[in-house]
Amino acid sequence: NAGVTQTPKFQVLKTGQSMTLQCAQDMNHNSMYWYRQDPGMGLRLIYYSASEGTTDKGEVPNGYNVSRLNKREFSLRLESAAPSQTSVYFCATSRVNTEAFFGQGTRLTVV
Amino acid sequence: GQQVMQIPQYQHVQEGEDFTTYCNSSTTLSNIQWYKQRPGGHPVFLIQLVKSGEVKKQKRLTFQFGEAKKNSSLHITATQTTDVGTYFCAVTGGGNKLTFGTGTQLKVEL
Numbered sequence: 504n505a506g507v508t509q510t511p512k513f514q515v516l517k518t519g520q521s522m523t524l525q526c527a528q529d530m531n532h533n534s535m536y537w538y539r540q541d542p543g544m545g546l547r548l549i550y551y552s553a554s555e556g557t558t559d560k561g562e563v564p565n566g567y568n569v570s571r572l573n574k575r576e577f578s579l580r581l582e583s584a585a586p587s588q589t590s591v592y593f594c595a596t597s598r599v600n601t602e603a604f605f606g607q608g609t610r611l612t613v614v
Numbered sequence: 615g616q617q618v619m620q621i622p623q624y625q626h627v628q629e630g631e632d633f634t635t636y637c638n639s640s641t642t643l644s645n646i647q648w649y650k651q652r653p654g655g656h657p658v659f660l661i662q663l664v665k666s667g668e669v670k671k672q673k674r675l676t677f678q679f680g681e682a683k684k685n686s687s688l689h690i691t692a693t694q695t696t697d698v699g700t701y702f703c704a705v706t707g708g709g710n711k712l713t714f715g716t717g718t719q720l721k722v723e724l
Contacts (some may be wrong), residue, residue: 511621534710543623545716546657546702553709561711593656599710600645 509594516584524579524609526594534597535540535577539590551576584613593600618705620715628723633690635718637703645687647704693722
């Protein structure tokens with residue numbers, strides 16, 4: 504079992520370019536999350552999905568869109584990347600009120 | 615939304631010293647979770663506390679949930695270099711929204 508798989512692991516974008524970060528889980532969890540992590544800022548929730556077919560904004564949703572394609576997959580899209588979106592992005596999954604499992608992260612640099 | 619304040623932001627200790635990090639909320643929490651993130655890694659779940667006044671231990675780590683379920687602490691006895699990392703608390707809100715504290719970065723010097 505792979506658990507939570509994020510692709511790509513590293514990415515460099517130019518300002519204004521778009522890209523989609525992929526997340527897939529084989530744990531049969533209903534809830535999925537996208538976080539960004541910047542030095543000294545902890546893990547900030549961008550979007551989450553309590554179940555297939557639903558998505559909700561977190562603390563920092565501006566500049567991002569998400570798609571819960573099915574129970575397994577939750578993607579994060581940057582339509583027009585900005586240097587302020589340089590960060591490490593983590594996808595996570597969980598059942599209700601239980602531990603979350605994280606992917607390995609995507610290190611994104613926007614130049 | 616639910617927010618938790620975590621202190622301190624950084625802590626440097628000598629190996630063998632104790633370490634404590636605290637999470638505080640202005641609202642009553644249904645539960646609280648603790649995670650550890652090694653440098654360059656991803657957060658890994660340590661424990662979940664649910665009951666008022668709950669205390670749980672994992673070897674040298676002691677986790678407490680306050681009587682009012684508004685605060686929690688993680689205490690490490692006799693730190694080792696393997697304890698280096700950032701420790702986060704996290705709380706669950708409506709719709710299973712999982713929100714993290716800002717974390718405490720622990721450095722352990724020999």
